[in-house]
Amino acid sequence: MFGEILDLRAHEFRKTPQIGRTHGIHAEPITFGLKIANWFAENQRNIARSAPAAAQMAVGKISGAVGNASHLGPESKSASVNASGLSLLLSLPR
DSSP states (O other): OHHHHHHHHHHHTTTOEEOOEETTEEOSOEEHHHHHHHHHHHHHHHHHHHHHHHHHHOEEOOOOSSOOOGGGHHHHHHHHHHHTTOEEOOSOOO
16 A cells, blocks of 8 residues: 555656755755656565565474473474464574
């Protein structure tokens, strides 16, 4: 929804002049529509990155900083983590 609004506003303001800036100093003129179009592109990149990032974070581990909880057995660890909708972290990533 936010992306759709940015897309509409970028077209709406495509001819509205604005002072361009670089490093806080006035630069070549641009349009406000171009600035909004850049925000739209950044928004789309962020949306594309968030789904894989969420999948990578959806892991669980049943043991603490001291101990491996081996007395629980792999079945109970797997059942506990899967019940929460996460995948089981079997080893630390390198």
